Amino acid sequence: MKKNDFFELEITDIGADGEGIGHYDGMTFFVKDAVIGDRIRARALKLKKNYGYARVEEILVPSPDRVTPQCPIHRQCGGCQIQALSYEKQLEYKNRKVLNHLVRIGGFDEALIRSLMLPIVGMKDSFRYRNKAQFPVGYGRDGEIATGFYAARSHAIIPVEDCLLGVKDNEEILFRIRNWMRMCKIEPYDETTGQGIVRHILLRYGFTTKEIMVCLVINAGKLPYQDELIEVLSDITGMTSISFNINRDNTNRILGDTTICIWGQPYITDYIHLKQIPTDEQYAGQTFYCEDYQDADNAIAYRISPQSFYQVNPVQTEKLYSTALAFAELTGQESVWDLYCGIGTISLFLSQKAKLVYGVEIVPQAIEDAKMNAHINGITNTQFFVGKAEEVLPDFYAAKGKGKAGKDSEMLRPDVIVVDPPRKGCDEKCLQTMVAMAPPRIVYVSCDSATLARDLKYLCANGYELKKVQAFDQFAHTGHVETVCLLSNTQRPKKESYITLDVEMEDYYRIKNEGKNSTT
Ligand code: SAH
Numbered sequence: 001m002k003k004n005d006f007f008e009l010e011i012t013d014i015g016a017d018g019e020g021i022g023h024y025d026g027m028t029f030f031v032k033d034a035v036i037g038d039r040i041r042a043r044a045l046k047l048k049k050n051y052g053y054a055r056v057e058e059i060l061v062p063s064p065d066r067v068t069p070q071c072p073i074h075r076q077c078g079g080c081q082i083q084a085l086s087y088e089k090q091l092e093y094k095n096r097k098v099l100n101h102l103v104r105i106g107g108f109d110e111a112l113i114r115s116l117m118l119p120i121v122g123m124k125d126s127f128r129y130r131n132k133a134q135f136p137v138g139y140g141r142d143g144e145i146a147t148g149f150y151a152a153r154s155h156a157i158i159p160v161e162d163c164l165l166g167v168k169d170n171e172e173i174l175f176r177i178r179n180w181m182r183m184c185k186i187e188p189y190d191e192t193t194g195q196g197i198v199r200h201i202l203l204r205y206g207f208t209t210k211e212i213m214v215c216l217v218i219n220a221g222k223l224p225y226q227d228e229l230i231e232v233l234s235d236i237t238g239m240t241s242i243s244f245n246i247n248r249d250n251t252n253r254i255l256g257d258t259t260i261c262i263w264g265q266p267y268i269t270d271y272i273h274l275k276q277i278p279t280d281e282q283y284a285g286q287t288f289y290c291e292d293y294q295d296a297d298n299a300i301a302y303r304i305s306p307q308s309f310y311q312v313n314p315v316q317t318e319k320l321y322s323t324a325l326a327f328a329e330l331t332g333q334e335s336v337w338d339l340y341c342g343i344g345t346i347s348l349f350l351s352q353k354a355k356l357v358y359g360v361e362i363v364p365q366a367i368e369d370a371k372m373n374a375h376i377n378g379i380t381n382t383q384f385f386v387g388k389a390e391e392v393l394p395d396f397y398a399a400k401g402k403g404k405a406g407k408d409s410e411m412l413r414p415d416v417i418v419v420d421p422p423r424k425g426c427d428e429k430c431l432q433t434m435v436a437m438a439p440p441r442i443v444y445v446s447c448d449s450a451t452l453a454r455d456l457k458y459l460c461a462n463g464y465e466l467k468k469v470q471a472f473d474q475f476a477h478t479g480h481v482e483t484v485c486l487l488s489n490t491q492r493p494k495k496e497s498y499i500t501l502d503v504e505m506e507d508y509y510r511i512k513n514e515g516k517n518s519t520t
Contacts, residue, residue, distance in 0.1 A: 009042040018081030018479030037063025065089040080477035091288040094481035095120040098449045106453035118470040122290040126476035133166040137188040184225040206270035207314040211240040215306040271299035275322040313474045327486040334415035339389040344370025359384045390427035418443045425451025435462040442487040463491045
């Protein structure tokens with residue numbers, strides 16, 4: 001086999017990024033846009049020793065699970081890897097991905113995981129779910145100003161009038177901005193020459209408030225024809241915030257450090273409702289669950305600025321957070337850590353049912369937002385720390401031994417630790433300290449099931465038992481899956497019956513290895 005050879009290939013599996021996988025001539029082939037069950041004529045692209053990449057030349061026999069993608073340019077745009085797979089099969093695939101990772105990487109027994117897994121929570125409507133979109137700006141092939149997406153694995157712009165994952169309002173906003181650029185002769189940024197002004201257009205939409213934010217990322221210190229831009233955008237229904245962000249670096253990073261609001265407020269507001277999670281009876285016999293959850297309680301308001309991290313799928317986020325909260329089994333008396341807390345989204349959600357919540361986050365601006373969000377909701381039982389979870393938590397724990405904990409002592413023995421790390425998962429130092437703090441429950445929210453499996457393996461080798469696993473589809477038509485897990489401590493006795501000992505972590509492990517119980 002050599003590059004550009006044609007061959008017939010049966011697609012028998014789906015890869016980690018949603019690509020099709022088939023075997024031919026002792027080699028494994030990864031094929032973008034091929035769906036499990038397809039029989040295709042493939043063309044070899046890149047070849048390695050035991051595996052290679054191929055492209056679909058022709059679909060000879062389509063898979064029974066293949067659907068006609070709703071987006072006409074889904075193949076060129078790298079965004080939706082599995083739009084050609086029926087939504088039901090997408091959910092099955094994501095659930096299987098979590099299961100496989102837990103078994104292969106986590107070393108868990110497959111039957112055990114199957115018995116712990118609740119049905120994956122899918123979306124009732126799998127399009128138009130994103131509240132945030134970032135469109136690069138450039139010239140299209142016709143020489144006209146184009147807003148769109150980068151083609152898969154490249155920086156060529158494919159003009160997109162309307163992305164089906166985003167809200168419909170985006171189309172009109174982009175149209176008006178392109179017109180403003182044409183009228184005022186404002187050039188798009190050209191990354192090869194470093195010339196031109198407008199790089200990206202960031203749009204956010206508050207699903208519950210219908211508030212709209214527009215932020216132009218520009219390669220300049222100030223925005224030319226600012227008043228004209230305000231004039232073309234400000235009469236759009238829901239327009240709440242218009243700003244520009246300065247990014248003059250030759251970088252792949254979209255946003256620079258400085259954002260200047262030129263009209264309206266520097267933020268939009270959105271609400272996250274606590275939902276009633278389905279009962280076991282409602283789940284019974286289902287392999288996936290796509291119904292809406294009922295509202296259960298008050299909503300929490302969040303202010304979102306252009307630079308804030310905020311979950312992009314607000315409908316699913318309510319279900320995800322409500323599940324994390326239910327797994328935490330709070331009664332109002334508990335002390336809780338929320339590690340990797342971002343703008344305090346989960347912390348504030350938990351604070352409704354806990355005595356005290358401490359949040360830790362690496363981005364200082366996010367912590368400022370978290371404090372502001374606590375304030376606007378009148379929440380007073382949260383405290384936020386800037387820093388790495390793997391430093392803040394161990395430092396806090398070590399302070400106890402030196403008698404510095406004072407009123408914080410109950411946070412040294414929290415009832416629950418919630419973690420929601422980025423894709424790389426938790427640092428081992430962070431996991432070590434969590435184990436040493438020995439909360440009765442750990443709730444792990446994960447956006448990467450491979451690192452989740454690795455971290456669960458560690459926790460379960462150190463006194464925890466996996467109790468529940470549930471996958472959520474936050475990103476329909478892409479290969480990503482979100483997971484929430486509950487772990488419980490098999491060694492820590494009930495709160496009333498232990499006396500805390502001042503042990504440093506090394507002692508903890510020594511004592512534990514000697515088979516003594518360090519917490520009694
Ligand atoms: N729980 C939040 C944010 C989750 S995203 C929410 O649901 O909205 C993960 C967060 O972890 C990001 O805000 C990121 O800035 C932060 N982060 C990344 N590495 C970190 C580290 N080592 N310590 C603490 N926070 C970190």
